[in-house]
Amino acid sequence: MALPPPDPQFVLRGTSAAVQALHFSCGGQEPDIPILFSGSENGFIHVWNLKTHRVDTALDGHGRKSVYCVETMGAKDRLLSQGRDQRICLWDLAEGRTSVTDSVYTEHVGFCRCSLLKVAQGRWLMAMAARGLEEVQVLELPSKTSVCTLKPEVGAKLGMPMCLKLWQLSCGSQPLLLAGYEDGSVIFWNVTMGKALSQLVCHQEPVMSLDFDSEKAKGISGSSEKVLSIWSLNEQQNLQVCKTHKLVNAGISDITIRADKKILATAGWDHRIRIFGWKKLKPLAVLDYHTGTVHCVSFSDHRNPRETLLAAGSKDQRITAWSIYTQT
Amino acid sequence: VCFIPGGLDCSMAFVSHVLGKVCIHGRQKEILGILVPLLAELTRSDCIWQRICWHLLDCVPDRWMEAVVLGFVQTAPGADALSRLLGNLVVKNKKAQFVVTQKVLLLQYGHTTEVLQNLLGYLSLDSPRRALLLRVLQELLETWSSSSAVKHSPPEQQLYISKAILICLSHLKEPEVQSCRQELLTGMMEGVKCHLDSSLPQLRRLGMVVAESISSKINTEGPVLKFEYEEDDETRELKSLLVQTPPLCVVPSTPDDKSEKTDAALPLVPESNKKSQTAAPVMPDEESDAELDSDDDLIPYDMSEDKELKIKAPVYIRDCIEVLTGSEDVDKWEATVKALESLVRRNPAATREVSVELAKILLHLEEKTCIEGFVELRQRAQVAVLTVDPIPVSKYLTSQFYSLNYSLRQRMDILDVLVLAARELSCPKFHGKTKHSDAQKPRIQLLPGNDSSKDWRRIIDERIKSKTRRFAMGQCHMEEASSPNEFNSVAGYFFFPLIQHFDRPLTTFDLLGEDHLVLGRLVHTLAVLMYLAVNTVAVTAMGKALLEFVWALRFHTDSYVRQGLLSCISSLLLSVPAELLLADMTEELLETQSWLGDVVEKDPDGDCRKLALQNLLLMENLKKKLEAV
Numbered sequence: 001m002a003l004p005p006p007d008p009q010f011v012l013r014g015t016s017a018a019v020q021a022l023h024f025s026c027g028g029q030e031p032d033i034p035i036l037f038s039g040s041e042n043g044f045i046h047v048w049n050l051k052t053h054r055v056d057t058a059l060d061g062h063g064r065k066s067v068y069c070v071e072t073m074g075a076k077d078r079l080l081s082q083g084r085d086q087r088i089c090l091w092d093l094a095e096g097r098t099s100v101t102d103s104v105y106t107e108h109v110g111f112c113r114c115s116l117l118k119v120a121q122g123r124w125l126m127a128m129a130a131r132g133l134e135e136v137q138v139l140e141l142p143s144k145t146s147v148c149t150l151k152p153e154v155g156a157k158l159g160m161p162m163c164l165k166l167w168q169l170s171c172g173s174q175p176l177l178l179a180g181y182e183d184g185s186v187i188f189w190n191v192t193m194g195k196a197l198s199q200l201v202c203h204q205e206p207v208m209s210l211d212f213d214s215e216k217a218k219g220i221s222g223s224s225e226k227v228l229s230i231w232s233l234n235e236q237q238n239l240q241v242c243k244t245h246k247l248v249n250a251g252i253s254d255i256t257i258r259a260d261k262k263i264l265a266t267a268g269w270d271h272r273i274r275i276f277g278w279k280k281l282k283p284l285a286v287l288d289y290h291t292g293t294v295h296c297v298s299f300s301d302h303r304n305p306r307e308t309l310l311a312a313g314s315k316d317q318r319i320t321a322w323s324i325y326t327q328t
Numbered sequence: 329v330c331f332i333p334g335g336l337d338c339s340m341a342f343v344s345h346v347l348g349k350v351c352i353h354g355r356q357k358e359i360l361g362i363l364v365p366l367l368a369e370l371t372r373s374d375c376i377w378q379r380i381c382w383h384l385l386d387c388v389p390d391r392w393m394e395a396v397v398l399g400f401v402q403t404a405p406g407a408d409a410l411s412r413l414l415g416n417l418v419v420k421n422k423k424a425q426f427v428v429t430q431k432v433l434l435l436q437y438g439h440t441t442e443v444l445q446n447l448l449g450y451l452s453l454d455s456p457r458r459a460l461l462l463r464v465l466q467e468l469l470e471t472w473s474s475s476s477a478v479k480h481s482p483p484e485q486q487l488y489i490s491k492a493i494l495i496c497l498s499h500l501k502e503p504e505v506q507s508c509r510q511e512l513l514t515g516m517m518e519g520v521k522c523h524l525d526s527s528l529p530q531l532r533r534l535g536m537v538v539a540e541s542i543s544s545k546i547n548t549e550g551p552v553l554k555f556e557y558e559e560d561d562e563t564r565e566l567k568s569l570l571v572q573t574p575p576l577c578v579v580p581s582t583p584d585d586k587s588e589k590t591d592a593a594l595p596l597v598p599e600s601n602k603k604s605q606t607a608a609p610v611m612p613d614e615e616s617d618a619e620l621d622s623d624d625d626l627i628p629y630d631m632s633e634d635k636e637l638k639i640k641a642p643v644y645i646r647d648c649i650e651v652l653t654g655s656e657d658v659d660k661w662e663a664t665v666k667a668l669e670s671l672v673r674r675n676p677a678a679t680r681e682v683s684v685e686l687a688k689i690l691l692h693l694e695e696k697t698c699i700e701g702f703v704e705l706r707q708r709a710q711v712a713v714l715t716v717d718p719i720p721v722s723k724y725l726t727s728q729f730y731s732l733n734y735s736l737r738q739r740m741d742i743l744d745v746l747v748l749a750a751r752e753l754s755c756p757k758f759h760g761k762t763k764h765s766d767a768q769k770p771r772i773q774l775l776p777g778n779d780s781s782k783d784w785r786r787i788i789d790e791r792i793k794s795k796t797r798r799f800a801m802g803q804c805h806m807e808e809a810s811s812p813n814e815f816n817s818v819a820g821y822f823f824f825p826l827i828q829h830f831d832r833p834l835t836t837f838d839l840l841g842e843d844h845l846v847l848g849r850l851v852h853t854l855a856v857l858m859y860l861a862v863n864t865v866a867v868t869a870m871g872k873a874l875l876e877f878v879w880a881l882r883f884h885t886d887s888y889v890r891q892g893l894l895s896c897i898s899s900l901l902l903s904v905p906a907e908l909l910l911a912d913m914t915e916e917l918l919e920t921q922s923w924l925g926d927v928v929e930k931d932p933d934g935d936c937r938k939l940a941l942q943n944l945l946l947m948e949n950l951k952k953k954l955e956a957v
Contacts, residue, residue, distance in 0.1 A: 002627070002628060002629055002630035002631075003627075003629050003630060004629065004630050005629040005630065005631070005633075006629070248634055248635065248636055249636055249637050262626070263626065270637045271637075272634065282626075282628065283628060283631060284627075284628045284629065285628060285629040285631065286629075286631045286633070288633065288634075
């Protein structure tokens with residue numbers, strides 16, 4: 001007899017706008033407080049204290065335009081946020097400061113979240129959708145120098161890039177990029193050479209979100225249709241579809257694989273969060289709490305795996321935190 | 329007929345005379361059937377035979393020239409053969425020129441496409457004749473673009489002219505196109521306007537195809553004109569005429585380039601990206617890897633509650649009205665639109681309270697989101713409201729038909745809804761279940777075509793068939809359960825208001841003027857309402873009013889309207905009981921009969937003539953039936 005799905009461990013209220021982005025920063029040692037960053041549609045980034053479940057600070061740096069991506073660079077006092085004001089802001093939050101130290105003007109009017117990758121101590125690569133319609137630009141941070149611009153060939157009607165993931169096989173190896181586009185295809189780019197290694201048509205509709213497991217060289221992508229697509233990268237650096245999973249309701253906003261590569265979570269337009277096992281994509285749970293589209297899901301980076309949380313932010317202005325499958 | 333080669337001069341005059349005489353007597357097929365293939369073979373390689381043939385034709389007297397040339401054009405196996413046989417006859421001989429360039433193309437229209445191909449190909453094959461080709465094209469284009477020709481000539485002739493234009497276009501070379509580009513453009517613009525104005529869908533399609541072809545010819549680079557229409561055999565045939573296939577036989581002697589392929593400017597489809605691989609699922613070896621699956625540790629939770637997300641539609645009619653008028657919630661709006669018809673039918677009492685308001689909302693309802701079949705859903709809801717509460721709603725709808733500031737589409741929607749509701753009201757209903765959906769589905773044509781008129785005509789045809797005597801009676805089918813004809817009490821409300829104000833023009837709506845399309849639809853609607861009013865009390869009064877209406881409009885220029893008027897007469901003759909017809913409307917019927925006779929003989933439109941003939945037959949049947957009594 002299967003157990004009924006669990007309830008959220010706690011619910012954070014108080015953003016007063018739809019939640020578009022979430023990012024945990026809980027890796028610090030005691031007495032560091034675990035933090036959750038959330039970006040909302042009203043342009044604010046809330047810094048939630050996960051011990052008191054209250055907002056510690058609210059950051060206003062995007063001129064009240066929706067913030068749809070928040071990431072930390074290393075420690076929790078270096079924050080990166082991307083908003084609909086076409087800017088990516090770098091914040092310095094140490095010692096209670098709340099100032100924007102730097103910003104990058106992307107000229108991108110879409111919703112493509114940028115992707116960060118640490119390549120060396122103090123050096124990061126960031127992939128973002130650029131000004132040209134189908135282009136992805138890779139910048140080095142904090143110097144903001146352009147490493148390359150990845151342009152698909154002329155005539156390939158890919159549309160806008162919708163989601164990006166920068167990764168590398170091991171520290172120091174070549175950075176690689178997976179990009180999902182509006183026409184439903186995923187392209188695998190080699191950033192150093194600036195050329196595309198493989199292209200795969202995964203969906204009939206735009207690829208809304210993707211995530212990739214570099215150890216198993218397997219990735220998953222979700223779109224606005226009812227299908228999740230799992231694909232892999234073989235030895236010849238070619239993408240192939242492994243399988244597809246049909247969902248009950250159409251539309252996925254976000255997919256994320258947990259750091260231990262055991263489970264993954266999808267955020268659905270049907271207000272539900274679905275949990276799958278990563279090995280075989282076995283459906284594990286359907287978490288039904290929100291009353292609006294779930295925009296983002298994120299797993300926490302607690303050192304103690306038993307404390308790992310899954311957070312979901314939704315259009316109904318709530319952030320739920322779930323403790324699920326933590327005993328392994 | 330054998331000749332002595334070798335330098336002997338023979339006179340061909342006698343042979344020409346014989347040929348001419350035979351042809352004029354109508355025996356073209358027999359003599360030319362033998363002569364032409366023979367000559368075609370002989371002239372293929374031998375120049376002397378060519379000259380003999382030309383001389384033969386030159387000597388045919390003028391009074392027989394037409395028959396001979398026509399015969400040759402019809403029997404020649406191809407344009408190049410015709411060219412060898414006739415030579416430059418058209419340039420030298422005035423009569424031949426007249427026949428080829430004017431008579432066959434503009435004054436007659438019974439020839440096949442092959443004949444047209446031969447003729448126009450022949451004109452294009454030699455440079456002195458090409459000037460004639462251009463002239464021919466200009467004249468054809470003038471005819472095609474004249475609005476009176478479009479209105480008054482039969483559709484068959486217009487098809488013929490269109491084909492000729494397309495074949496001419498296919499033969500034109502680039503410099504020639506450039507030289508007459510301006511005329512082509514003006515001709516096309518005028519012509520396409522007249523064609524699109526017409527009420528017959530066939531003519532509109534013809535206009536569209538020809539305009540597209542002309543535009544693609546004159547703008548080989550850059551955007552071309554592209555219409556949206558349904559492809560059918562006719563349009564495909566027309567488009568195929570634009571591309572000339574090279575003739576199969578290659579004649580080395582003639583200097584012209586035989587393989588004249590036209591540059592049919594089909595838009596180039598951009599090549600799809602070859603690099604994208606389509607998703608070919610690769611099934612990994614399923615259970616062969618024996619690695620311990622730690623996923624097994626993860627026990628799934630109960631997911632039985634995970635069902636499809638359904639938006640609930642409102643359950644009460646008044647809620648529906650609220651959602652449709654005010655709500656911002658598009659999901660709810662969609663659900664309401666889909667559920668409305670069944671709600672209305674299930675709650676007739678509640679609907680009657682708000683029927684006029686609901687009808688008003690539905691008439692003005694616009695598509696907020698992209699639902700499949702929105703037009704049909706709206707129409708079915710309207711029909712449901714009308715059948716549930718006929719009198720007030722029909723009063724509202726008919727009054728709105730003649731009001732200001734409605735679009736033509738909305739007025740035609742009103743007519744469609746009235747017809748569908750009338751049909752439903754007058755059909756016998758089975759116990760409990762109303763079989764409206766199945767019976768109506770194949771007949772409802774929702775696209776703004778005039779296709780619904782064909783269905784109505786089909787109904788009338790069936791009725792006529794049922795009235796003709798059959799000597800072998802098949803199995804009688806089970807009598808359907810009869811129930812009172814609900815249309816009886818409301819037929820008048822549907823019919824009379826529609827007929828009332830047709831001659832009163834409003835600022836935005838003039839039935840007798842520009843809006844003859846709506847007039848056509850109105851006339852067809854009245855025909856159906858008349859037909860459905862059989863056995864009702866008001867049928868005689870309706871019949872009288874209809875007859876007067878038809879009489880006032882009988883000389884209308886639009887053939888669609890005339891077809892509608894003739895259908896009205898058919899419905900009248902079928903619905904009003906014969907005795908009442910003769911008692912009340914004798915003089916009108918006699919006048920109508922003489923009008924119908926006129927139509928049968930003189931009307932340019934084939935469908936009108938057919939309908940008029942049917943009406944005359946019905947009248948004959950009527951007379952016979954009454955005499956038999």
